[in-house]
Amino acid sequence: MSTLVLVLLTGIGLGALYFLVASGLSLIYGLMHVLNFAHGAFLTLGAFMGFEVARRLDSTSWWAFAVSILVGGLVGAGVAALTELALIRPLYERHIEQVLVTVGLAFAAVALYEGIWGSDPIYIQAPAWMRETTGVLGAQVPNTYWVLMAAATALLISLVVFLRYTRFGTIIRAGVENRAMVTALGIDVRTAFLLVFAIGGSAAGVGGVLAAHYTGYVSAHLGSTLLIFAFIVTVIGGLGSLPGAAIASVMVAVLQQFANYYMGGTGDIIVVVALAGVLLVRPSGLLGRRFA
Amino acid sequence: MSTAVPSALRIEGLGLKIGGATILDGIDLDIPPGSLVGVIGPNGAGKTTLFNAISGVVTPTSGRVLMDDRDITGTSVPARARAGLGRTFQTSSNFPRLSVLENVRVAAQASRGGSYSLLRFPRGDDAATAAARDALAQVGLEHRAHVPAGDISHGDKRKLEIAVLLATDARLVLLDEPMAGVGSGDVPGLVERIRDLHQVKGCTVLMVEHHLEVLMGLVERVAVLVAGRIVAFDTPERIMADPRVQAAYLGSAA
Numbered sequence: 001m002s003t004l005v006l007v008l009l010t011g012i013g014l015g016a017l018y019f020l021v022a023s024g025l026s027l028i029y030g031l032m033h034v035l036n037f038a039h040g041a042f043l044t045l046g047a048f049m050g051f052e053v054a055r056r057l058d059s060t061s062w063w064a065f066a067v068s069i070l071v072g073g074l075v076g077a078g079v080a081a082l083t084e085l086a087l088i089r090p091l092y093e094r095h096i097e098q099v100l101v102t103v104g105l106a107f108a109a110v111a112l113y114e115g116i117w118g119s120d121p122i123y124i125q126a127p128a129w130m131r132e133t134t135g136v137l138g139a140q141v142p143n144t145y146w147v148l149m150a151a152a153t154a155l156l157i158s159l160v161v162f163l164r165y166t167r168f169g170t171i172i173r174a175g176v177e178n179r180a181m182v183t184a185l186g187i188d189v190r191t192a193f194l195l196v197f198a199i200g201g202s203a204a205g206v207g208g209v210l211a212a213h214y215t216g217y218v219s220a221h222l223g224s225t226l227l228i229f230a231f232i233v234t235v236i237g238g239l240g241s242l243p244g245a246a247i248a249s250v251m252v253a254v255l256q257q258f259a260n261y262y263m264g265g266t267g268d269i270i271v272v273v274a275l276a277g278v279l280l281v282r283p284s285g286l287l288g289r290r291f292a
Numbered sequence: 293m294s295t296a297v298p299s300a301l302r303i304e305g306l307g308l309k310i311g312g313a314t315i316l317d318g319i320d321l322d323i324p325p326g327s328l329v330g331v332i333g334p335n336g337a338g339k340t341t342l343f344n345a346i347s348g349v350v351t352p353t354s355g356r357v358l359m360d361d362r363d364i365t366g367t368s369v370p371a372r373a374r375a376g377l378g379r380t381f382q383t384s385s386n387f388p389r390l391s392v393l394e395n396v397r398v399a400a401q402a403s404r405g406g407s408y409s410l411l412r413f414p415r416g417d418d419a420a421t422a423a424a425r426d427a428l429a430q431v432g433l434e435h436r437a438h439v440p441a442g443d444i445s446h447g448d449k450r451k452l453e454i455a456v457l458l459a460t461d462a463r464l465v466l467l468d469e470p471m472a473g474v475g476s477g478d479v480p481g482l483v484e485r486i487r488d489l490h491q492v493k494g495c496t497v498l499m500v501e502h503h504l505e506v507l508m509g510l511v512e513r514v515a516v517l518v519a520g521r522i523v524a525f526d527t528p529e530r531i532m533a534d535p536r537v538q539a540a541y542l543g544s545a546a
Contacts, residue, residue, distance in 0.1 A: 167401055167420075170390070174398045177387040184347060184381070185402040185460065186373030 002138030007261045009136065011254030013145030016152030017214055019249035020207030021230035023155060023242060024080075024200020030176040030240025031189075031196050033095050034088065038102040039204055039230070040223025041109035042080050046072035046205025047212045047222050048117060051124055059125040068209050069151075076205020077198040084197035089190060106224070113220035121217035130213060144213050151210055155203055156246055162199075163242070172196060176240055229256075232271055236278045238288020248286060298361055300325040300464050300496035306345060306355035308338075308520075315341050316352065317520040323498065325463075328490045330507045330528070331500045333517035339500045340382055342517065343466045346498075347379045348372045359464060373402070378462025378495075380453045382469050388442025392433055395441045395452060396424035400459040427459035430492075431485050447478030454485040458493060465489060467499035471506065479503065483510055508532065 021043060028036050050068035057064035083105065091097045130147065133140035163169035175182045175189050182189055204223075211226060212218045233252050237244030252271055260267035278285065301323040308316040316338050323329055331339050344350040346357055348369040356365045364372055379385075387395050401420040428434045431451040436444055441452060450470055457465050471482055483506060490497050501507040508514070508528040516524040516537050524537050531537050 170394055170398055170401075174387045174390060174394075177389055178384065180349070180381060181385050181387070182398070183369045184349075184373055184379050184385075185399050185456075186370045187398075187402045188368075188370045 003261070005137045006139035006141060007257050008254060009139065009141045010145055011257035012250055013141075013148045013253075014214075014257060015250035015253030016145075016148040017207060017211055017226070018229055018233045018253055019152045019246055020148075020155060020203050020210065021226050022233040022237070022245040022249055023159060024203045025230055025234045026237065026240055026242055026245040027159075027172075027196050028200050029234065030242075031172060031179075032088070032098075032193050034098045034102070035231075036102050036197075036200070037099065037227070038083055038105040038109065039200065040225075040227035041106050042076045042083075042201045042204040042223070043208035043211065043226060044109065044113055044218075044220060044223035045079055046076040046208030047218045048113060048208075049075040050205075050209035051122065051212060051218045054124070060127055062127050065127050065130075069206055072205040072209035073202045074205070076208065077202035080201020080204070081194055081198040083201075084194050088193070088197070092190070106227075110220050110224065117218070117220060119220060121215075121219040123217045124212055126213050144210075148210055148214065151206060152246075152249075155206075156242075159199070159242060168192070168195065229253075229271065232275050236275055236285055238285025241285065241287040244285055244287030297324060299323060299358065300327065300360065301346065301498070302358040302361070303346070304356045304358070306342075306352050306357065308341060308345060308350060309353045315520055316345060319355070319517075319520075319522055321515060321522065321525065323496060325496055326490075326494065327513065328486075328497045328511045329499070330511035330514040331498060331517060332502075332504065332507065332514060332531075337517040338520040339517055340468055341520075343379060343468055343498075343500065346466060347377060373460075373462075376461055376463040377466070378457045378460050378464070379466040380457070380468055380470060382472065382500075384449075385453045385456065386441045386449055389440055391438050392441050392444065392452060393421075393424055393428065393437040396427050396455050396459045397421055399456040400424045400427070403459070403461040423459050424455075427455040430458055430488060431455045432481070447474045447482070450474055450478070450482055451485060454482070454489060457489060457495070462495060464496045465498070467497065467501075469500055469502065471501060471503050479506055486510065 021039060025036060025039055028034055050072035053071045054064045054068040057067060087101045087105065088098050091101060130143050133142050134146065163173055171182065171187055172192050175192055179189060208222065211222055215222070229252065233248045234245055236252060237248030252274065255274060256267035256271050259270035263270070299322050301321070303319050303321040306316055306319040319342065331342065333339050341350060345352045348367060352365065356363055358364065359372070359375060359377060364375065387398070397420050400423040425434065428437055431454050433448060433451055433455060436448060441449065444452070453470065467486070470486060471479055474482060486497065486499070489495050499511070511528060513525065514528050514531040515522055516531060524531055524534050526534070
């Protein structure tokens with residue numbers, strides 16, 4: 001019983017981490033039809049900058065942790081906005097080229113990070129509480145997972161409130177549904193593109209800092225690994241659907257954890273099989289728009 | 293530079309070639325303000341392409357488009373919309389997962405751009421929402437305000453398109469088959485809504501429509517487009533009697 005609870009809760013925590021990455025991917029794809037392969041690079045930069053800030057402060061203190069989260073989010077938003085302005089915008093409406101440029105950026109970024117921080121993992125320190133566990137129904141759940149769940153929940157709630165109840169949110173939702181019409185109404189969707197990139201990058205940056213606490217280290221490849229699963233989650237959830245990404249994040253991660261524990265570490269394979277299954281039965285994903 | 297009679301829309305030698313194919317071929321049109329003009333022609337004649345060139349979706353390879361005597365040929369789609377050009381699309385002009393009210397409010401707030409904070413929460417009584425509710429009431433859709441636009445009937449979707457235009461500052465509107473796929477019971481209501489757009493709101497209206505009998509009873513003038521050229525531009529009566537139109541369009545449509 002306690003093992004079951006532990007596997008389930010760590011699965012949900014991992015799902016929370018996936019969602020921090022997948023939410024931005026899904027928003028960006030939904031509005032701009034760009035699969036952003038550079039999203040992992042935003043995450044890694046957020047992680048490194050968060051680490052750099054934390055180690056200059058007292059990295060075992062809560063306030064250093066809070067500052068590192070803030071810095072991760074700001075750096076993620078900044079680098080994403082810069083990417084949109086400098087690389088994506090000049091290739092307006094040229095989706096293949098836009099995707100290719102994000103692929104190139106992803107490779108270049110990893111090389112740059114290795115040049116600065118080396119290719120070995122750098123182990124990080126955290127507030128003492130985050131290294132401890134909390135007992136739930138006999139399962140000792142590492143506290144990092146609670147932080148991940150709290151962050152993902154806060155992100156989901158603020159994104160839903162933003163998209164549903166603000167004017168800009170309405171424009172973004174309208175743009176996801178029918179971009180030609182939004183433009184014909186006199187709205188310059190490029191502003192929305194920039195904003196969506198910044199929001200996605202910010203979530204990835206925060207995700208990077210938390211991913212470092214999840215794995216216990218930062219490395220130039222932190223983002224690349226997570227990006228693969230975030231893509232799978234985004235496709236299973238339905239490209240462009242935020243609730244779909246949230247549900248799929250938890251489903252995929254829980255499935256992965258259960259397969260890893262009970263089926264001899266086959267989690268990654270099972271996830272890919274699940275992806276294939278969803279694509280066969282529902283090519284547009286769980287909550288994605290059906291293709292005509 | 294100003295002409296004696298101002299034009300709401302003037303098209304001069306508009307041409308579009310894609311690859312070797314000529315899609316639009318030297319189109320000249322002069323539409324005075326307050327006109328209600330129909331555009332007809334066989335499938336593939338270039339009617340939608342003409343609308344796309346006017347609204348900026350496609351860039352013509354030759355010629356000019358002038359709105360209120362101002363050259364808008366090189367401007368973007370949103371810039372033209374902000375200058376007072378509204379349009380609907382043949383396939384879908386709605387946002388299916390947004391509520392009917394939100395569909396109209398996006399349009400209303402776009403027309404009120406700049407002066408408000410985009411992050412502000414729209415209150416129930418703000419100007420854009422009020423304009424949206426008025427427009428919905430005008431087309432008789434206020435009781436569907438909170439239903440997702442994808443869930444309303446086809447006729448109601450067409451009414452919603454008109455409500456969207458009513459809520460904007462558009463002075464020149466292009467309607468691409470506003471009655472396509474609408475049951476005959478809904479046609480008289482839609483005709484009245486288009487009249488509202490023309491007479492109550494005072495828009496200059498260009499519409500592509502295949503329901504010829506409805507169109508001929510509604511518009512003041514008809515432009516006939518065949519193979520990318522305007523072959524006739526006259527009153528409905530004369531168009532119906534024109535042997536070239538009969539041969540080029542009515543004959544082939546029958």
